[in-house]
Amino acid sequence: MKLVLNGKEIEFEGRQTILHLARKNGVFIPSLCDHDRLTPFSGCRLCLVEIEGRRGFPPSCGTYAEEGMNIKTHTPQLKKLRQQILELILSEHPSSCLICSEKKDCDDYKSTIRKVGETTGCVLCPNNGRCELQEVVETLEIKNVHFPALYREFEVKKKDPFFDRNYNLCILCGRCVRMCHEVRGASAIAFVHRGSNEVIGTVFDKTLVEAGCQFCGACVDTCPTGALTERALKYETLRDEESKTICPFCGIGCVLDVDLKNGKILSTHPANGTSLNRGQACVKGRFISKDVVYTSKRITAPKIRKGKELEEVGWDEALDFVARKLKAYKGSELALIDSPQMSCEDIYVSRKFSKEALKTKNVAVSPGYAPQSIYSSLIMNNSMQFPLNFKLKDIAKARTIFLMGIDLTVSHPIVWLEVLEAVRNGANLVVVSPTELASTRFATQWLRNKAGSEIHLLGYLSKIILEQEEALDLRSIEGYETFLKSLVKLSLENMMEWTGIDEQQLRDTALSLLEEGPAAFLFGMELTSLSQKNMGGLALQNLAHLTSGQLYPLGLENNQRGHFELTHLTSKKDKKIDNIKHSMEDGQIKALYVMGTFPWPKKIRAEFIVFQGSHENDFSQKADVVFPAATFAEMCGTYVNIExxxxxxxxxxxxxxxxxxxxxxxxxLAQRLKRPGFNYKKSADILVEIQKNNPGLKKASPEDLKKGKEIFVQEGLEAASQFFSLEFSPSIPKKSKRYPFLMLNDYNLDTYRSLYLGDVSRGLGKIRDPEWISLCPEDAEKIGLEHGDSVKISSELGKMSGRVRLTNTVSEGIVKSNFIWSENQIFHKMILKPLGSDDFKSIRVLPVKIERG
Amino acid sequence: MNNEKLEKIIDSSRTDQKELIHILHDVQSEYGYIPPEAVTAISRRLKVSESEIFGVLTFYNAFSLTPKGEHVMTVCMGTACHVRGGPQIVEDIERKLDVKVGETTADNKFTLETVNCIGCCAIGPVVVVDEKYYSNITLNKIDPIINEYKEDKS
Incomplete structure (x- = not known):
């Protein structure tokens, strides 16, 4: 199609707005309310254009290009119009600096500084120099505002973490409201009141925390003025350099832009134009990464225990010392613990180091989430049956999305955005969750099941689908008969009793799963950590197979998939972390080399302990030698994300x-132990070696990755061709007289290796605190507890304490806690037994007793 | 607050988000205002965020965030009523009831409001009490109206 833009004929394809088309063709039209990811709003009226044959001046952001249009974007009349509109906008925005005759001098010599405050000018505005409004004033050459200035005299809102809200500077473009609603699905803010009283606000002017804000920062990033500003950036100077990094705080691996000043990080924000996170991030990537790098908990120098204290020493001294010490032990007396939050290079070298330098088989992975790794739950008979790769983008194209065992808006907010997009496009969303989540608000079917009955529910669902779809030609597929046989035990009459879901609802769900179009099964740790080993993953695979759907395993840790790829061929021989603890207690293991977390800092009984990590914690205090490891921002590293x-x-x-x-x-260390093959100059050397040795990563060449090529793990599998026979446990966790509540443990990854993020960011603790025990008001009243009371919780696995948080999201008889793996957390005692042990007991659902603590 | 009543209003078969305004109207006429508990309950029922509901209910004058008096006295301030003395009438009522526009008297009897035109300009200035219209108001007519409702002991 063709049209004429400013006298020039241009070609275009498909449906796009005139503003978008003009920008693509290098024509700048000012606009303050338009945004790539938002539907046209036409609020600021700055992008008006003339179209031949059309009455008036249509806004180019809300007018779609049509064949044969003749558009003018820069006529004298338009300029005058835009200037006047901008003057109206400026009449409610401090503008004295914007239209000051000494503006130029002031920029160069600061000749007029300090004569205006934030209420009238820009000099003290935290957004000065980063402001879109300033840019537009500049391009429209506003010299004077012909309307009386109005300062709305709102109090600046500072009660929330991470950013301040100063609505005196707001121009009501609505980008923040629309971003929060359209893209993030949180709708924590809205336009409140009407006409000249209109303002952006929350329900009853509550704080954002109370209004359900997740502090993703999308509103701050999209605000064209200083109304929303990151608190940590206030009074900071402007960046002098910009760089990119990969966010290390969950399995998605968002690309983050990093603003730098004098070689230090000023702030991080989501990168635009990446196919992965498309300009969005979450609270961790947006507001916390800088704190993680610069916190006082950083270990900044090698340390050796001399007497009682750890003393800082030089690298050579520390390395020599450790090498000498390690030499004294036999391989079987040494143990090494690594972490899925390390880069592929680091994991590879650590495995090689343990094999060739330490000559030990005592290797374990940090007990964060990996022992019940979501990926190993998909393995049956030692071979992978389902492809693990997927593309996030495909979720948005799904017809039905089945969400299970995960609080997606918290654990993987960026994946949630894709789900939300699908829902907005009319997809069905089935959420299986015993408690209310942010995602259940958008569910077409919310299966509020009895906690712990998930596997049964999947079995019932398969059974119903098999009944309905007799035509499916499945008989020839391996395992079909045994799968069918294993379902016989489930009788639909008992379904309500088992799962708490009525038959009709499950039938509706089955129907929507069978609708034409792709079905997407998203699941997380809370499914695979149920007590029936691996059954969650297998049952879901069967279901995906029945509905020709795709599985989306959502690992939590940033390099969990990479760790799996590098180790799953050998990891069968890996020790479990508690085996190592036992061997240590028996005196078989005498020295410990820890690069992740070791959950029993107080019970450690090793002669010699090396801790290698970036942040101090309880465990590092026990070590004999501490090595300071670089963080994600300080080194080259390769990571494999959930896709x-x-x-x-x-x-x-x-x-x-x-x-x-x-x-x-x-x-x-290996070189000091006189081992060959460790002579790496740079991390790329290691990657090349990984490429050679690991078929999954053979395409990951440093050059291609540097160029930004999309490279995925190589998989041999297309799709599963096998059904699995299911085992259903004879009972699900039940309340008893002794333990009258069921506690659900949600998994959040708010850690970076040995650091709990809440320890460096108090703001995070305001949004979600591992001490919180969610309880419904009715139950609280029964036991006589109030919001904020401290409580003791006991179960047959142990005791823990916490603080009551009243919420209607949990139903009666249910208590919810957030499980955050960290050495400093109270949850230790409780999870000691189950994690990683062979007689694996679920901690996802636990019968508990609650008392005032 | 009577929770049963609230549940009855909200827990009818209306779950479509389009029903928001109708439900708010019902809550308003039942309680005389929109209590915060109702916003929470409606939010959960309709799956609309609380802030969005707040945005809607502050947009319309028909919804109030504070409890209203037994009788709502509305003075028209449309152009026609305005030029015929609307402002003086408002002032006079404010003095007599000892409230400002938008407020409710201490005895909870009256709430005073203004409106920008009720469409019966020919009989202005107009005062509306609850659903009853009083036409051609002069300062002399104000006391009788107030007394009519004051005496109306229920």
Whole structure:
């Protein structure tokens, strides 16, 4: 199609707005309310254009290009109009600096500084220099505002974490409201009141925390003025450099832009134009990453225990000391613990180090989430039956989305955005959850099942589908008969009793899963950590197979998939973390090398302990030697995200203190132990070696990754061709007289290796605190508890304490807690037994007793 | 607050988000205002966020956030009523009831409001009490109206 833009004929394809088309063709039209990811709003009226044959001046952001249009974007009349509209906008926005005759001098020599405050001008505005409004005033050459200035005299809202809201600077473009509603689905803010009293606000002017804000920061990033500003950036100067990194706080691996000043991180925000997170991030990536790098908990130099204290020493001294010490032990007396939050290079070298330098088989992975790794739950008979790779983008194209065992808006907010997009496009959303979640608000079917009955529910669902779809030609598929046989035990009459779901609802769900179009099964830890080993993953695979759907396993840790790819061929021989603890207690293991977390800091009984990590914690205090490891921002590293996408990040800053990448430290030690093959100059050397040795990562060449090529893990599998026979446990966790409540443990990954993020960011603790015990008001009244009371919780696994948080999201008889793996958390005692042990007992659903603590 | 009543209003078969305004109207006429508990309950029922509901209910004058008096006295301030003395009438009522526009008297008897035109300009200035219209109001006519409702002991 063709049209004429400012006298020039241009070609275009498909449905796009004139504004978009003009920008693509290098024509700048000012606009303050338009945004790529939002539906046209036409609120600011700055993008007006002339179209031949059309009455008036249509806004180009809300007018779609048509064949044969003749559009003018820069006539004298338009300029005058735009100026006047902008003057109206400025009449309610402090503008004295914007239209000051000494503006230029002031920029150069600060000749007029300090004569205006934030209420009238820009100089003290936290957004000065980063402001879109300033840019537009500049381009429209506003010299004077012909309307009386109005300062609305709102109090600046500072009660919420991370950012301040100063609605005196707001121009009501509505980008924040629309972003919160359309893209994030939170709708924590809205336009409140009407006409000249209109303002952006929350329900009854509550704080954002109370209004359900998740502090993703999308509103702050999209605000064209200083109305919403990151508190940590206030009074900071402007960036002098910009760089990119990969967010290390969950399995998605969002690309983040990093603003730098004098080689230090000023702030991080989501990168635009990436196919992965498309300009969005979450609270961790947006507001916390800087704190993680610069916190006072960082370990900045190698330390050796001399007497009672850990003393800082040079690298050589520390490395020599450790090498000498390690030499004294036999392989079987040494144990090494690594972490799925390390880069592929680090994990590879750590495994090689344990095999070739330590000569030990005592290798375990940090007990965060990995022991019941979501990926190993998909393995049956030692072979993978289902492809693990997927594309996030495909979720938005799904007809039906089945969400189970995960609080997606908290654990993977960026995946949630894709789900939301699908829902907005008319997809069915089935959410299986015993408690109300942010996602249940959007569910077409919310299966509020009895906690712990998930596997049964999947079985029933399969059974119903099999009944309905007799025509399906499944008999020839391997395992079909045994699968069918295993379902015989389930009788539909008992379904309500088992799952708490009525038959009709499950039948409706089955129907929507069978609708034409792709079905997407998203699941997380809370399904795979149920007590029936692996059954969750297998039952879901069967269901996906029946409905020709795709599985989306959502791992939590940033390199969980990479860790799996690098180790799953050998990891069958891996020790469980509690085996190592037992061997240590028996005196078989005498020295411990920990790069992740070791959950029993107080019970450690090793002669020699090395801790290698970036942050101090209880465990690092017990170590004999501490090595400072570089963080994600300070080194090159390759990470595999939940999609199977391989990404490589480059360092954005120099390491803090004397921190070094993990691989460097290990390679240095290996060389001191006189082992060949550890002579790495840079991390790319290791990646090349990984490529050679690991078929899954063979395409991950450093050059291609650097160029930003989309590279995925190589998989041999197309789709499953096998059904699995299911086992249903004879009972689900039940309340008893002794333990009258069921406690659900949700998994959140609010840790970075040895650090709990809440320890460096108080704001995070205001949104979700691992101490919170969610309880419904009715139950609280029964036991005589109030919001904020401290409580003791006991179960047959142990005791823990917490604080009551009243919420209607849980039903009577249910208590919910957030399980955050960290050494400093109270949850230790409780999870000691189940995690990683062979007689694996579910901690997802536990019968408990609650008392005032 | 009577929770049963609230549940009855909200827990009818109306679950479509389009029903929001109708439900708010019912709550308003039952309670004389929109209590915060109702916003929470409606939000859960209709799956609309509380802030969005708040946006809607502050947009319309028909909804109030504070409890209204037994009788709502509305003075028209449309152009026609305005030029015929609307402002003086409002002032006079404010003085007599000892409230400002938008407020409710201490005895909870009256709430005073203004409106920008009720469409019967020919008989202005107009005062509306509850659903009853009083036409051609002069300052002399105000006391009788107030007394009519004051005496109306229920």
């Amino acid at each position: 199977g996408r391989i990404q490589r990040s480059s360092p954005v800053i120099e390491p803090v203190g004397e921190a070094k990448p993990d691989w460097w430290i290990l390679a240095q």
